[in-house]
Amino acid sequence: MDVSDRTIRRATAGLLIGYVALAIVWSFVVPLGGGIDEPRHLRYVQIVAEEGRLPTPPEKAEAISHHPPLHYILAAPVYLATRHLGEEIAWRALRGLSILMGAGAVLVTIATIRRMVPERPWASVAGGAFVALLPHFQLITVLLSNDASVTLMCSLMLYFAVRALLEPRRALMLSTAAGLAGGLAAMTKMNGLIPVPAALVAVGVAGLLRASKVELDRSSRVLRNVVGFCAAFSLTGGLWIGRHLAVWGTLESDPPWPEYMWPVHTFGAKLWRAIEGLYRSTWTQMGWLPGPHSSPPPTPSELWPRPDLETPILALTLPLAAVAIIGGATLCIRWLRSDETRGRGAATALLFVAFFLAYAAVAHSAIYLHPGRHEAARYALQVVGATMSLFAIGPLVLSRRWRVVCWIALGVLLIVMNGVSFWEMYTYMIPTFAPR
Numbered sequence: 001m002d003v004s005d006r007t008i009r010r011a012t013a014g015l016l017i018g019y020v021a022l023a024i025v026w027s028f029v030v031p032l033g034g035g036i037d038e039p040r041h042l043r044y045v046q047i048v049a050e051e052g053r054l055p056t057p058p059e060k061a062e063a064i065s066h067h068p069p070l071h072y073i074l075a076a077p078v079y080l081a082t083r084h085l086g087e088e089i090a091w092r093a094l095r096g097l098s099i100l101m102g103a104g105a106v107l108v109t110i111a112t113i114r115r116m117v118p119e120r121p122w123a124s125v126a127g128g129a130f131v132a133l134l135p136h137f138q139l140i141t142v143l144l145s146n147d148a149s150v151t152l153m154c155s156l157m158l159y160f161a162v163r164a165l166l167e168p169r170r171a172l173m174l175s176t177a178a179g180l181a182g183g184l185a186a187m188t189k190m191n192g193l194i195p196v197p198a199a200l201v202a203v204g205v206a207g208l209l210r211a212s213k214v215e216l217d218r219s220s221r222v223l224r225n226v227v228g229f230c231a232a233f234s235l236t237g238g239l240w241i242g243r244h245l246a247v248w249g250t251l252e253s254d255p256p257w258p259e260y261m262w263p264v265h266t267f268g269a270k271l272w273r274a275i276e277g278l279y280r281s282t283w284t285q286m287g288w289l290p291g292p293h294s295s296p297p298p299t300p301s302e303l304w305p306r307p308d309l310e311t312p313i314l315a316l317t318l319p320l321a322a323v324a325i326i327g328g329a330t331l332c333i334r335w336l337r338s339d340e341t342r343g344r345g346a347a348t349a350l351l352f353v354a355f356f357l358a359y360a361a362v363a364h365s366a367i368y369l370h371p372g373r374h375e376a377a378r379y380a381l382q383v384v385g386a387t388m389s390l391f392a393i394g395p396l397v398l399s400r401r402w403r404v405v406c407w408i409a410l411g412v413l414l415i416v417m418n419g420v421s422f423w424e425m426y427t428y429m430i431p432t433f434a435p436r
Contacts, residue, residue, distance in 0.1 A: 008121045012110055015125060019106055019132035022418065023099045027142040029425055031434050032091050035143030036378075040064035041072075042091060042144055049076035049083075057247060066248060068240055070187040071146035094144045101148035102141030106132045108155040109385035112162050113392055116347050120396060126407040127385075127392030133414035135284040135421050136377065137384050147378065150192040153185035155385040158354055161199040162347040164206040164225065171221065172228050175203035179229035183236025185382070190251055193241075194361045195354040195383050196233070202350045203229050209343055256369045263371060274366035277374035278359060279321075280314060282387070286375045287429060288421040289313060293375070297432045306428060309420055313413065320391065320410050327394030328352065348393065351386040358383040 033039050043063040047055045055065035078097050082090040110128035117123050131137055140147035160178035164171040178199050185192025207221030244251070264270055280286070280293065287295050291310030297303065328348060335345030358380035366373035373379065380387075395406035 005121075008125065011125045012107075012128065015110075015128055015132060016103055016106060020099060020103055022132070023102060023138060023142050024096075026138050027092065027095045027099065029422065029430075030139075030142060031430065032088060034434065035139075035145065037064055038144050041146070042094070044072045045075045045079050045094060045144075048072045049079045066244075067146055067189060068187045068244070070184060071149040071189075074149070075144075091144060095142060098141050098143060098145065098148040101152045102137065105141075105148070105152045105155045105385060108152065108159050109389060112155070112159045112385060113389050115159075115162055115166055116344055116389075117393065117396065122407075123392045123396060126411070127389045129411055130388035130391050130414065131384055133411065133418065134384065134388065135288055135414070135417050136282065137381060138418070139285045139288075140378055140381055146189045147381065150185050150189035150382045151384060153181050153188055154192055154195055154354075154382040157181035157185060157199050158195065158350065158383070158386055161202040161206075161350055164203045165209065165346045165350065166343045168206055168209045168221075168343070171203065171206040171225050175206065175225040176228035176232045178203055179232030180236060182229070183233040183238065183240075186233075186237030187240045189382070190244075191358075191361070191379055191382055193237070193251075194357050195386075196237075198350055198353040198357055200226065200229055201353070202346065205346050206343075209346070252369070254370055257371060261371070267367070270367040271363075274363040274374045277366070278362060278377045278380070280310070281375040281377035282380070283314060283317065284417055284421060285378070288424060289417065290420070290424045290428065294424075294428075295433070301432065303428050303432065306424075313417060313420070316413055317410070320406055320413075323398070323406055324391040324394035327397035328390045330397050331393065351389055351393075354383045354386040355390065 040061075040063055043059075044055055044065065044067065047053060047059070047063055048069065054069050055063035057065060059065045075094050075097055078093050079090050082093040106128050109131050110124045113124035113127045114121065137151075140151065157178050160174045160181060164174035164178060167174065182192070182196045182199055186196070203225040204222045207223070207225045208218050241251070259265065262270070264273055283289075286293055289310035290306035291308040293310065294306040329352070332345050332348040332352065335341035335348065337345075359377075362373055362376060362379045365379075366376070391410055392407070395403040398406065
């Protein structure tokens, strides 16, 4: 389909406006303090802004002090500029900062796909739309937390690594930029470390790709790119990690739960529970789609049980996920076999590896450390750009008609998920669980 750059720019602008509008609506739907650990994030910001220091380990329960400081440092000026208007206005302004970070992640996702498949401009719009409309992404970007910031930083890291693979002549500069973004991700939230190895390997691979007018041999190019990445990372995230280890002694803040507290006990049962739960929680925060996994009311209620809308909706996403994975893998192998498209194939492989590392890390936690993590795909949403990019790129293996069908089908399903989530929030979750 021939399409002008102006049309794509207008579609991108409309998508960003739509995302911000939807996020603002969600920000007012979710009560202040109703997000996960939101009051503790607010207290962290207050300590940084009003006392000019970081919260200490004894303040962990109050101010979630084991988190890195970058988001709270960025949020402090927003809080200082709005606190005289009242705590509610300041809180909503801090939520607005998260929404802007989320918009940045959407834009970076669009730019990443556009670099990878410039001849398919609608693929980039589709990938950006999938991120923007994903209900769980909406959750993490409408609350006061550091999740939106780490998602933006990880998206930037992968974007620069993709460009290093596609532009070997500029690989050193782009590798350094990727290392800087990775370091800032580690200074924002510790799960920002998870996709860093994928980006590091990618910039090294960029040195192996053929580049005209590059006089250095391959081994020198690899070393140069890796050193650039590591130096930028070390001067940012590396310094913070050293300080964090000196204070806390470990990167993992939660000790393993005792075995008797787990609902299942065999490895196979834990593995299946993690796979099934992480798939469901990729799409929405658990409980947003009514069904068998809805939270029961604390007292008998005429609103319980909830109708099962979760199962049919998520069942419809399964074939689309299969197309994303199988189609993306097929294109990755096909592109890697050709000199002209090898960088594109390596970039697709990078998205797959980042996706795998993030989910493997959460699954490991759900199997060995914390039984509640089986529904905590929000800990893998720092690579939401890579995940949703695969849903945009995978259908490219199909004919034009079926490609468009897959894109439209997923977009419609995401819109339905948002609509059902709004309904469930108003009719059940807020009346049942919101403080009165």
